[in-house]
Amino acid sequence: MSPLPPVRIGLLGLGTVGGGTLTVLRRNAALIAARAGRRIEVVCASARDLGKSRALDLTGIELHADPHAVVDDPRIDILVELIGGLEPARELVLRALANGKHVVTANKALIALHGNEIFAAARSRGLMVAFEAAVAGGIPVIKVMREALAGNDIQWLAGIINGTCNFILSAMCDAGRDFSEVLAEAQRLGYAEADPSFDVDGIDAGHKLTILASLAFGIPLQFERVSVEGIRNISAEDVTYAKRLGYRIKHLGIARQQAHGIELRVHPALVPTRAPLANVNGVMNAVMVSGDAAGPVVLFGAGAGALPTASSVVADLVDVTRALTTDSENRVPHLAFQPDTMENLPTLDIGDIETAYYLRLMAADEPGVLADVTRILAALGISIEAIMQLDRAPDTAEVPVVILTQRVREAAMNQAITSLEALPTIRTPLHRIRVETLT
Amino acid sequence: MSPLPPVRIGLLGLGTVGGGTLTVLRRNAALIAARAGRRIEVVCASARDLGKSRALDLTGIELHADPHAVVDDPRIDILVELIGGLEPARELVLRALANGKHVVTANKALIALHGNEIFAAARSRGLMVAFEAAVAGGIPVIKVMREALAGNDIQWLAGIINGTCNFILSAMCDAGRDFSEVLAEAQRLGYAEADPSFDVDGIDAGHKLTILASLAFGIPLQFERVSVEGIRNISAEDVTYAKRLGYRIKHLGIARQQAHGIELRVHPALVPTRAPLANVNGVMNAVMVSGDAAGPVVLFGAGAGALPTASSVVADLVDVTRALTTDSENRVPHLAFQPDTMENLPTLDIGDIETAYYLRLMAADEPGVLADVTRILAALGISIEAIMQLDRAPDTAEVPVVILTQRVREAAMNQAITSLEALPTIRTPLHRIRVETLT
Numbered sequence: 070m071s072p073l074p075p076v077r078i079g080l081l082g083l084g085t086v087g088g089g090t091l092t093v094l095r096r097n098a099a100l101i102a103a104r105a106g107r108r109i110e111v112v113c114a115s116a117r118d119l120g121k122s123r124a125l126d127l128t129g130i131e132l133h134a135d136p137h138a139v140v141d142d143p144r145i146d147i148l149v150e151l152i153g154g155l156e157p158a159r160e161l162v163l164r165a166l167a168n169g170k171h172v173v174t175a176n177k178a179l180i181a182l183h184g185n186e187i188f189a190a191a192r193s194r195g196l197m198v199a200f201e202a203a204v205a206g207g208i209p210v211i212k213v214m215r216e217a218l219a220g221n222d223i224q225w226l227a228g229i230i231n232g233t234c235n236f237i238l239s240a241m242c243d244a245g246r247d248f249s250e251v252l253a254e255a256q257r258l259g260y261a262e263a264d265p266s267f268d269v270d271g272i273d274a275g276h277k278l279t280i281l282a283s284l285a286f287g288i289p290l291q292f293e294r295v296s297v298e299g300i301r302n303i304s305a306e307d308v309t310y311a312k313r314l315g316y317r318i319k320h321l322g323i324a325r326q327q328a329h330g331i332e333l334r335v336h337p338a339l340v341p342t343r344a345p346l347a348n349v350n351g352v353m354n355a356v357m358v359s360g361d362a363a364g365p366v367v368l369f370g371a372g373a374g375a376l377p378t379a380s381s382v383v384a385d386l387v388d389v390t391r392a393l394t395t396d397s398e399n400r401v402p403h404l405a406f407q408p409d410t411m412e413n414l415p416t417l418d419i420g421d422i423e424t425a426y427y428l429r430l431m432a433a434d435e436p437g438v439l440a441d442v443t444r445i446l447a448a449l450g451i452s453i454e455a456i457m458q459l460d461r462a463p464d465t466a467e468v469p470v471v472i473l474t475q476r477v478r479e480a481a482m483n484q485a486i487t488s489l490e491a492l493p494t495i496r497t498p499l500h501r502i503r504v505e506t507l508t
Numbered sequence: 509m510s511p512l513p514p515v516r517i518g519l520l521g522l523g524t525v526g527g528g529t530l531t532v533l534r535r536n537a538a539l540i541a542a543r544a545g546r547r548i549e550v551v552c553a554s555a556r557d558l559g560k561s562r563a564l565d566l567t568g569i570e571l572h573a574d575p576h577a578v579v580d581d582p583r584i585d586i587l588v589e590l591i592g593g594l595e596p597a598r599e600l601v602l603r604a605l606a607n608g609k610h611v612v613t614a615n616k617a618l619i620a621l622h623g624n625e626i627f628a629a630a631r632s633r634g635l636m637v638a639f640e641a642a643v644a645g646g647i648p649v650i651k652v653m654r655e656a657l658a659g660n661d662i663q664w665l666a667g668i669i670n671g672t673c674n675f676i677l678s679a680m681c682d683a684g685r686d687f688s689e690v691l692a693e694a695q696r697l698g699y700a701e702a703d704p705s706f707d708v709d710g711i712d713a714g715h716k717l718t719i720l721a722s723l724a725f726g727i728p729l730q731f732e733r734v735s736v737e738g739i740r741n742i743s744a745e746d747v748t749y750a751k752r753l754g755y756r757i758k759h760l761g762i763a764r765q766q767a768h769g770i771e772l773r774v775h776p777a778l779v780p781t782r783a784p785l786a787n788v789n790g791v792m793n794a795v796m797v798s799g800d801a802a803g804p805v806v807l808f809g810a811g812a813g814a815l816p817t818a819s820s821v822v823a824d825l826v827d828v829t830r831a832l833t834t835d836s837e838n839r840v841p842h843l844a845f846q847p848d849t850m851e852n853l854p855t856l857d858i859g860d861i862e863t864a865y866y867l868r869l870m871a872a873d874e875p876g877v878l879a880d881v882t883r884i885l886a887a888l889g890i891s892i893e894a895i896m897q898l899d900r901a902p903d904t905a906e907v908p909v910v911i912l913t914q915r916v917r918e919a920a921m922n923q924a925i926t927s928l929e930a931l932p933t934i935r936t937p938l939h940r941i942r943v944e945t946l947t
Contacts (some may be wrong), residue, residue, distance in 0.1 A: 073837070093659050093801045103726060103849035104658045106837060201656070207802035209656030217640070217648030219543045220532050220822025287542060345808060348787065362532045363646035363809060363819035369784060370805035380802035383659025394835040398512070398545060401830055410542035 075108035076390045079139040079170070080130075081161060082151035083116040086175050086202070088125050089375030090151065090382045095126055097383075105387045115139045140165045147389055149382060150174040159183050166190045166198075171393075173385040175202035175378055181276035184283075184290045188403040195397035199385035204277045205230055205354040207377025208370040209384065214284040214358060215405040221360025223285040225325035227507055228356035229349050230277045232372045233261045233268035234300050234320035238308070238337070239350040242317055247305045260352055270299035271320070271335045278322035282333050285324055285358070287406035288414050291333075296419035298336035307429060307500055310471045311339050314427075314455065317347045321505060330415035332422050338505040339427050345369075346507060357507060420480035425454065425504035428472040430489065431496040434461055438494045442470065445488045451477045467496060473504065514547035515829045518578040518609070519569075520600060521590035522555040525614050525641070527564050528814030529590065529821045534565055536822075544826045554578045579604045586828055588821060589613040598622050605629045605637075610832075612824040614641035614817055620715035623722075623729045627842040634836035638824035643716045644669055644793040646816025647809040648823065653723040653797060654844040660799025662724040664764035666946055667795035668788050669716045671811045672700045672707035673739050673759035677747075677776070678789040681756055686744045699791055709738035710759070710774045717761035721772055724763055724797070726845035727853050730772075735858035737775035746868060746939055749910045750778050753866075753894065756786045760944060769854035771861050777944040778866050784808075785946060796946060859919035864893065864943035867911040869928065870935040873900055877933045881909065884927045890916045906935060912943065 078094075080087055094101065094109060102108045113131040115138065133139055140148060140161050148165035150172060152158055158179050162172050163186075172191070174180065180187070180200050191198045201211045205228065214223070229235050233255060240251040252269065255261035267273050275297040283290050300320050311318050316339035325332040340347045345367045349355040354372025359365045371377035392400050402408065432438045439458065446453060452475040459469040474482070482501070490497040517533075519526055533540065533548060541547045552570040554577065572578055579587060579600050587604035589611060591597055597618050601611050602625075611630070613619065619626070619639050630637045640650045644667065653662070668674050672694060679690040691708065694700035706712050714736040722729045739759050750757050755778035764771040779786045784806045788794040793811025798804045810816035831839050841847065871877045878897065885892060891914040898908040913921070921940070929936040 089801075097659060097661050097800070100661055100726075101659055103845045104654075104841070106841070106846050207799075208805060209652055212651065212656050213648055215543075216827060217651050217823050218819065219826040220536060220540055220819050222536050222539055287539075345787075348784075360646075360819060361536070362528075362815040362822070364813075364816055366647060366807070366809035368805070368807055371803045374803075376801040377803055380657065380659050380799060383801070384656050387658040388655060391838055391840055392831075392834060394833075394838045395831060396833040399830055399833045402543070402545070406542045407545050 073107040075110045076147060077145050078109060078111045078147050078149055078386065079142050079145035080111050080114035080149045080151065081136045081139055083114055083123060083125065084151065085375045086378045086382065087114070087151040088123060089379035090149065091125055093376065093379040093383050101383065101387065105390045107390060109386050109390060112144050113139050113142050136161050137164070141168060145170055147171045147173055147386060149386070150176060151382070155179060155182060162187055163190055166194060166196055169194060169196070171197045171389050173199045173382055173389065175200070175382055177203040177273065177276040177280065181279040181290055181292045184280070191403065192408060197389050197392065197400065198403055199389055201385050202378045202381035204280055205356060206370070206372040206374060207380045208354055208356065208368045208372065209381065210281065210356045210368055211284065213366070213368060214281065215401055218358060218360050218363055218366070221362045224359045224361060225323070226281055226285055226356060226358040227321050227323045227346065227505065228281065229319055229346055229354055230322050230356065230372065231268055231274040231320060232352035232354060233265065234274065235349065235354070236260045236352045237269070238300060238303065238318055238320060241303065241305060241308045242312065245305050245309060248301060248303060269301060271297040274320065274322045274335045278324060278333060278335055281322070281356070282324035282331065284405040286326065286331055286414060287411045288331065289411060291416070294333050294416040296334040296336070300337050302500065303337050303502070304500070306469065307427070307502060310429065310457070310459070311427065314473060315342050316340060316504070317342055318502065319346060321346070323505065327417060330417040332417050334419060334422065336503060338503045340505055340507060344507045420478070420483065422479050423476050424479070425476050426474045426482055427502045427504055428474065429500040430470045431467040432470050433494040434466055434468050435494060439470065441492055441494065442489060446474070446485055449481050449485045451481060451485055512546040514549045515586060515825070516584050517548060517550045517586050517588055517825065518581050518584035519550050519553040519588045519590065520575045520578055522553060522562060522564065523590065524814045525817045525821065526553070526590040527562060528818035529588065530564055532815060532818040532822050540822065540826065544829045546829060548825050548829060551583050552578050552581050575600050576603070580607060584609055586610045586612060586825060588825070589615060590821070594618060594621060601626055602629055605633060605635055608633060608635070610636045610828050612638045612821060612828065614639070614821055616642040616712065616715040616719065620718040620729055620731045623719070630842065631847060636828050636831065636839065637842055638828055640824050641817045641820035643719055644795060645809070645811040645813060646819045647793055647795065647807045647811065648820065649720065649795045649807055650723060652805070652807060653720065654840055657797060657799050657802055657805070660801045663798045663800060664762070665720055665724055665795060665797040666760050666762045666785065666944065667720065668758055668785055668793055669761050669795065669811065670707055670713040670759060671791035671793060672704065673713065674788065674793070675699045675791045676708070677739060677742065677757055677759060680742070680744060680747045681751065684744050684748060687740060687742060708740060710736040713759065713761045713774045717763060717772060717774055720761070720795070721763035721770065723844040725765065725770055725853060726850045727770065728850060730855070733772050733855040735773040735775070739776050741939065742776050742941070743939070745908065746941060749868065749896070749898070750866065753912060754781050755779060755943070756781055757941065758785060762944065766856060769856040771856050773858060773861065775942060777942045779944055779946060783946045859917070859922065861918050862915050863918070864915050865913045865921055866941045866943055867913065868939040869909045870906040871909050872933040873905055873907045874933060878909065880931055880933065881928060885913070885924055888920050888924045890920060890924055
């Protein structure tokens with residue numbers, strides 16, 4: 070092997086991902102050195118509670134309670150930020166860059182919200198910032214989009230990029246159970262946080278979609294333009310009726326080039342059972358990217374967890390190591406495109422997006438209701454693909470009516486929903502879920 | 509954009525992949541330059557028949573009938589070899605390297621059989637040879653293994669890496685048709701060559717597996733150690749019975765680390781219907797890689813075709829462009845590992861491999877046959893997982909007996925087959941297909 074000196078790492082955070090990263094770096098040290106051409110050594114690390122007992126081999130690593138001691142350690146070549154959250158992560162990363170250190174991070178919120186600032190700071194000093202672990206854990210979706218699809222005009226991407234949502238929806242689908250019941254189970258199993266809002270309300274998926282959309286289309290990171298919807302309103306009934314119609318309900322992040330702008334949206338959707346993403350279950354993640362040359366490419370794997378996320382952190386460390394001697398302007402750009410070629414393309418408001426819809430109405434069991442419903446939809450030019458009137462539930466006077474529409478602008482659908490909810494025979498709110506064929 | 513001069517390409521071959529590459533480079537020129545940091549321009553190209561009319565924009569490209577004129581053109585930075593086959597491809601690539609040119613190729617046979625020689629020549633001059641398009645068309649499996657999984661101890665990989673075999677087996681499974689009938693259709697549709705042997709006998713998949721195994725385990729390229737079996741012996745009956753047992757038959761390339769050596773094998777196998785690879789149909793390809801950190805990662809996409817393959821060729825061009833200024837010892841190594849760390853690990857003979865088996869025997873409809881069969885298997889320590897005796901076919905005196913065994917060494921199974929075929933009540937040859945759960 071070449072006699073290059075080891076690359077020295079400072080590690081912020083010894084939690085799940087930090088511990089996993091240390092484990093992988095130690096367990097596979099020889100393999101990693103054989104691939105990277107030099108050894109990768111952690112020389113210092115910080116953790117909030119140094120007294121906490123950890124099942125980690127920390128031999129030879131200088132430990133600090135203050136993360137600044139790691140960031141300012143003159144020995145390190147690369148800072149690995151695995152503490153998560155916005156502050157102090159942002160301040161520490163910027164300080165590391167000011168100190169001339171390359172950065173590897175798994176922090177999706179940080180990249181989605183402060184990535185433009187961080188990458189500008191890195192560029193001005195010719196430094197690399199790598200963040201493969203920020204999206205979809207062990208699945209190399211960032212590398213594939215930045216490098217493997219570099220010849221493609223990317224048309225759209227869709228991903229199951231939040232393991233908590235996918236676990237909950239998979240369990241609802243398999244067992245016909247309700248959202249709140251499965252959420253409680255996910256919390257017991259450690260697949261959902263005590264405060265699950267970040268995941269089940271779609272914010273985490275929104276951060277990840279922000280990053281993927283920027284890589285795909287060469288637009289700045291702009292989380293504020295993503296339309297975000299979570300899965301709290303999905304009921305066991307919807308899951309059951311969707312199944313009968315040949316669909317599964319998945320929580321998707323979608324970015325798509327349209328004639329007048331780019332769609333950026335995160336929401337639950339009915340997906341045809343035979344689509345590859347329909348069969349991604351439990352805490353697994355998958356991303357489908359459609360390029361004009363490659364066609365659809367699907368990546369599937371573990372979207373979270375200590376070791377899968379560590380796999381991506383270490384891949385970034387190897388990438389940075391292999392690229393250390395490249396002129397900075399010849400490297401893989403942080404956001405796939407050279408900064409001066411990035412364009413602030415228009416993004417579409419959610420009202421301007423066109424999809425098919427699943428509607429579930431709880432209707433009074435009276436003559437004329439269906440006629441009212443179909444009249445309202447027809448008046449707005451909304452075509453019906455299928456309509457099912459279901460058996461009355463035992464303890465109610467209402468019958469569920471399920472409608473699949475053809476594609477329609479969301480604004481028109483919202484208008485239809487307002488009119489439908491004004492009918493005295495329909496219980497409000499009605500349930501609507503978008504339908505995505507992913508083609 | 510940075511004022512770097514364009515990278516200049518010489519292109520060998522204007523056939524399917526060469527034409528696709530030119531199309532993608534021209535259509536997406538601005539996007540590619542925005543990602544690569546400089547323009548990528550084809551300055552000269554060669555084709556066997558210059559008079560042939562092609563639906564390609566060849567403006568500004570110097571055309572030659574003699575590929576040596578391209579290889580020796582002093583203007584070019586990168587030679588793109590898309591003529592396929594062993595010679596003159598090998599000689600031309602080595603000559604380009606001797607001339608100081610980087611090389612991008614889609615030629616799996618060339619890499620599998622002469623890669624060790626080509627990479628040594630490239631290393632001695634500090635040049636890159638990129639070959640993403642050589643395996644699985646538009647799916648970036650080489651990049652994922654060399655870079656994204658660089659932190660992993662790779663345990664095994666399994667892939668559907670020949671589109672012709674997968675098209676034929678998918679059609680046999682969907683329609684219950686026989687091999688020869690579907691092969692003829694595949695030939696009509698252009699999915700199989702007039703001489704289909706290279707594909708249906710597993711040689712092409714063997715070349716690809718050779719490359720993947722080297723990347724996974726740091727072993728030299730050694731096609732001669734791959735046990736190769738094609739799909740000619742798969743019958744419509746086997747497909748039907750496999751379905752009834754909950755399996756689909758797929759043609760797989762498998763490489764796996766075992767205690768005493770590495771398995772390298774290409775053959776049809778029964779795969780459980782719920783396994784991700786079971787649902788990869790038609791000419792699509794997929795590769796599943798299992799790393800100790802990442803867990804299983806699955807990549808799915810178009811395994812062949814002009815534009816998907818061109819997508820990978822252009823990705824390689826962008827990679828080479830981005831890495832042009834790196835010190836050669838810091839680059840991604842050709843075969844994932846630094847050359848002096850590669851090990852000639854032992855590879856296992858196929859007789860030493862352990863799998864479960866599907867057996868189909870055409871047995872005389874007489875008492876005692878099943879007893880003979882089960883006695884022979886038991887004597888060799890082969891446990892039976894399931895046994896089905898099926899209805900007698902209308903125009904025969906034989907009944908099909910289908911057996912699923914538990915895992916057993918192939919050598920023991922071969923011994924069992926010899927004994928079974930010696931029974932006067934069993935028609936020879938019996939049919940045996942390996943079973944892979946892919947876990």
